[in-house]
Amino acid sequence: MALPRAYDRYWRTNLRYLAILLTIWFAVSFGCGILLVDELNRLRIGGAKLGFWFAQQGSIYVFVVLIFVYVYLMNRLDRRYGVNE
Amino acid sequence: MSVQVWTYLIVGATFILYIGIAVWARAGSTQEFYVAGGGVHPVANGMATAADWMSAASFISMAGIISFAGYDGAVYLMGWTGGYVLLALLLAPYLRKFGKFTVPDFIGDRYYSNVARTVAVICAIIVSFTYVAGQMRGVGLVFSRFLEVEINTGVYIGTVVVFFYAIMGGMKGITYTQVAQYCVLIFAYMVPAIFISLQMTGNVIPQLGFIGDINDGSGMALLDKLDQLHTELGFAEYTSGTKSTTDVFAITLALMAGTAGLPHVIVRFFTVPRVKDARISAGWALLFIAILYTTAPAIAAFARTNLIATINEQPYAELPPWFAKWEETALVAWQDKNGDGLLQYGPGEAFVGAVDQVRDGAGAREQGPYGETLLNNLPTDNRNEVYIDRDIMVLANPEIAQLPAWIVALVAAGGLAAALSTAAGLLLVISTAVSRDLMRMQIKPNMSEKEELWWARGGAAAAVLVAAYFGVNPPGFVAATVALAFGLAAASFFPAIVLGIFDKRMNRAGAVSGMLTGIILMFGYMAVYRLGWFVDQVPPESDWWFGISPEGFGSVAMVVNLAVALVVSRVTPPPPEDVQEIVETIRIPKGAGAAIDH
Helix, strand or coil, X not given: CCCHHHHHHHHHHHHHHHHHHHHHHHXXXXXXXXXXXXXXXXXXXXXXXXXXXXXXHHHHHHHHHHHHHHHHHHHHHHHHCCCCC | CCHHHHHHHHHHHHHHHXXXXXXXXXXXXXXXXXXXXXXXXXXXXHHHHHHHHCCHHHHHHHHHHHHXXXXXXXXHHHHHHHXXXXXXXXXXXXXXXXXXXXXXXXXXXXXXXXXXXXXXXXXXXXXXXXXXXXXXXXXXXXHHHHHCCCHHHHHHHHHHHHHHHHHHHHHHHXXXXXXXXXXXXXXXXXXXXXXXXXXXXXXXXXXXXXXXECCCCCCCEHHHHHHHHHHHHCCCCCCCCCCXXXXXXXXXXXXXXXXXXXXXXXXXXXXXXXXXXXXXXHHXXXXXXXXXXXXXXXXXXXXXXXXXXXXCCCEHHHCCHHHHHHHHCCCEEECCCCCCCECCCCCCCCECCCCCECECCCCCECECCCCCECECCCECCCCCCEEECCXXXXXXXXXXXXXXXXXXXXXXXXXXXXXXXXXXXXXXXXXXXXXXXHHHHHHCCCCCHHHHHXXXXXXXXXXXXXXXXXXXXXXXXXXXXXXXXXXXXHXXXXXXXXXXXXXXXXXXXXXXXXXXXXXXXXXXXXXXXXXXXXXXXXXXXXXXXXXXCCCCHHHXXXXXXXXXXXXXXXXXXXXCHHHHHHHHHHCCCCCCCCCCCC
């Protein structure tokens, strides 16, 4: 196992990644898809109202991307701290 | 060849495939039975998770539900996909590192308590049974509609097939069968969707057709056209919805947290070799799920537009043949309230109660002046004359769009794949709960591995039989209890697991009191506001706390659980040293090894 202080730094960086990614997760679904849906519906993407599109399509695409970004960031972090397998 | 012959051929071929895989991949040890030996490739695990997750309801009913709910349908789309983000970021890698087989294992060890373990076992069993009963019913329904056998005969056939491969193969057999089932179900879902998208919008990709222009020469966007049709008929705009923002928020959150807390989903991430594989398989799983979940709203909008254009203000005699065919099964019905021979479609119930067809002495349906099936139901006083079941949107779509017979047969095979894969996954959770969490951990700790494997198989066998019983005699509260399953998972497991990983100070007293408060609150709210227990009648929506429906109340119960757990844990002694060490270890990916027995 890594040294105690390295461990703390590793864990703090992990928590920072989580905070950023979960903020985006909240923003696209609860933000764009629910709370701001009426405002965004004044804009359009193709033939759909933007807020409606986020609720039924866009948020799902972002979710998929978020997980793959998380995997990339964490694998890089694991290698940096030598805790990968 | 007829639809029926095609259906026998395709369904028969897929069943032979599933059983063949089960024989090839049968489990020889408890480790293989519980977690497939921990050696499943992440992409295969992603597919298996997706098939496990997408049930008969996702495959058959979801597009139909969205079709009738419009914007409000987004709660399911976001709720059942957004949960995977929580799962991938907050749970999967840490639980994999923890390296045991089940959720009750984690709860029991992390909170050094058999009470906590028992609460978790009971929740896992309730949640899984609720679900599995619905799946067996789904198998029966698909059989009865496409092969024209009794629903119950369909349940029995499905039971035999699941019995065979779940009991023989354990997690190993199920995982590889589910990979095949995912391929069958996604192919069966996409082929009709692509054809219909082409017909209606000229676009091959349904997700793009959804935001494209409709192909009727008007040059309007499909969704604008649909909004216009809705407004003309007196419905709310399709893209606006009718639920309050608070309720949409609460339901979405409850479904997300519930998804991340469901035991049959979590256990999937114990089957891969390393922590980094657990992370990436959550990504693959969501990608495979997203293909269906982003197509469903497109199918919903296409089907809705098509349906309104095909039936509204049309004479019954000139309707396409599918209408009369599905009238036979009582999934559509028409009552000519104003006697003009045209179908008027609009908001509100067309008549009182469930479809009740007029039968003559020999049991044949009696027909009205236009050839329609007559109903005993009393008419309502609105102008709507048409009843349409939600399930028809996916099941009848290929016929409505006049696609060839083999595609209709494919949809039957897809629906069966979705129902069987979910049922098998849930049965495994139940059997593991019996053999491991109850027998090995609590009652008979010294039994041999071979004996434990027999308990696991016996547990699965008993669970299949109970599930078949509920499939034949569905309890009336099933619809309500599926929402309860998500609410319970959100109100109990999810906070307990997240706190167990991210809050080192969380202790037994905090976790147990939080879980119990969450479950009791959720159960009580559901009992009063959905089932009408303890009160004279089910209270009206205006009585809901904060305007939140029972379906969304899991999110409130979850927040209360978190608050109670945090407060109680801070005024009681911290957890013992060795437990704090467990928490430190699971935060570091290195050294996961295979999932190990004690």
